[in-house]
Amino acid sequence: MKNVPLAIDVVEAKASRIDSVDFENLIFGNVFADHMMECDFKDGQWQNPVIKPYGPIQLDPSAKVFHYGQAIFEGMKAFKDDEDQVWLFRPEANIERFNISSKRLAIPEFPKEVFLEGLKTLLNLDRDWIKKGFGNSLYIRPFVIATEPGVSASPSKTYKFMIICSPAKAYYSGEVRVFFADKYSRAADGGVGYAKAAGNYGAQFYPTNLAKEQGYQQIVWTDASTHEYLEEAGTMNIFFRVGEKLLTAPTSDRILDGVTRRSVIALAEEYNIPVEVRRVKVAEIVEAAKKGELKEIFGAGTAATINPVKGFGNKGEKFELQDQEDSYATFFKKKLMEIQYNKAEDKFGWRMLVEKD
């Protein structure tokens, strides 16, 4: 597609659904903006993308996505500042990861320029769906599914790329307590854990349900071989604050290289918060908790930005964390949001303006 001029067909919705939406009471990921982007892969290449009214898609029941989970996705957000300008946060990192995920799932990579141009056109059409105010955003969900009909386990020859968008309020899911995995696991060495592969998520639902029955909202996954090292949560990377020090696991082929995680590490360095990226033992966190040295645990991910954790469970033992006056979680969340909403200088060049058409 490199040398093909970009032609994005736009079919505008006849009427907007926006007036039927209660923006004060949004449930995360449940309502979708008026338009979506669609681009099909066939005959060995991506065809011309189309932006059109949000609506259902039709597939053969034997489409490979249904049978072989050949599908990947991304999650990113657009923010509106006080001047009605719309901003993306590090979109190039998401596009890069989108193609890393695609490669691992044997899905053809999607051209970066088409992705970004299409997304900007889409956001301009649905500008009104992005509400001003700290915490409001438009959650953006790009994804690719394998569409070829046929029940033999081999890569599809056709795919559908889509971007759909969902308005979101500040993510607050109540107090979060996490369970350290000691039996189930999320990813294998040499597997697809580092990719946003669809199958990684469905595989977590059952163990997470079991954890919920024990009073935990999320699982912190540990390495599958020994369960001795803490890795990441379902849709967040995890940070531990022991004393003044911040700890987080290095990325690997089991762990998603989160954009929020990377941003937290950069901010920590900027603000002289000591941060160690290294394997984190379950045992050391439990010991720190017992000694009163474990000050905070928080998750970092696009949906919640920073999600403080109130307590954790490990092999039958339960631990509660005290609120911190000088909370790192609160600090990073504020710093990130100030950049995202164009309220602070953007030293790192993380913001990208979505120019009006």
Add this chain to the structure above:
Amino acid sequence: MKNVPLAIDVVEAKASRIDSVDFENLIFGNVFADHMMECDFKDGQWQNPVIKPYGPIQLDPSAKVFHYGQAIFEGMKAFKDDEDQVWLFRPEANIERFNISSKRLAIPEFPKEVFLEGLKTLLNLDRDWIKKGFGNSLYIRPFVIATEPGVSASPSKTYKFMIICSPAKAYYSGEVRVFFADKYSRAADGGVGYAKAAGNYGAQFYPTNLAKEQGYQQIVWTDASTHEYLEEAGTMNIFFRVGEKLLTAPTSDRILDGVTRRSVIALAEEYNIPVEVRRVKVAEIVEAAKKGELKEIFGAGTAATINPVKGFGNKGEKFELQDQEDSYATFFKKKLMEIQYNKAEDKFGWRMLVEKD
């Protein structure tokens, strides 16, 4: 659904597509019989199943199957004997495994009686699609997909169960050489490897493509932690014959409990072929090959029944296997097919007749 009387709606196709199908030149899994079974789960229960003409389904682009791979499937076959009777092979084993897979993916289990009654009704409608003759069969693909719209990573509240059927010729995929995995892996301890979860299959496409570039058609997966033990192939369990002895890995939470595998083990015992179900070391197979003691490798799975392997690669070394006059692979394939096609006594009670309506 236990106490609800079974009401299967049947909508017959106006015209059959069967005359347009070239049964001599079928590609596996590419053509579908006239009818399909569909059953939706909503409001906490499975609704009345419908059998209707094969055709596309419509889903919201945010349906959870696309994003979170919450989907499982089965693979089974129907056979026609010389008297035009139609037989299933151990269908209860597949239905049981279907629900084991469902449970692991947090999908509601499907009632066994509805599954079996629906399948039989479907097969009766599409009887003509099952051709007589050794090797011909109707491949049956039951599956469930998560249909609830919404891009938040949590179990779906609605599902679609379907059965689609594809006529198949004797499976012959050319000479098969396999590669012993030494970097990539298929499943983690505590993961979903033992389930027919959609995501398990898409995750194998990329490493399998790499193996293909090296001249191997399939990968034999090894344990993810050490790569020292041989586990199973993409859609087959694997047997090794060393001298007169047959070796195969025990099932575990990483390995699918194959119906064909179980049947081979039962036949081996019946016919006094020494069989050891135990962890099989890569090193011992390589050593046996070097000593000339490795007589055969074969895969066991529904699609191919028994798939002899011509050679294998391990860390840069290539090995070829000699054809055996008294091949176990040939023996088991014959024994299994005789039972499947009602040409031999069915000591184990594996055949199930599909009575004409």
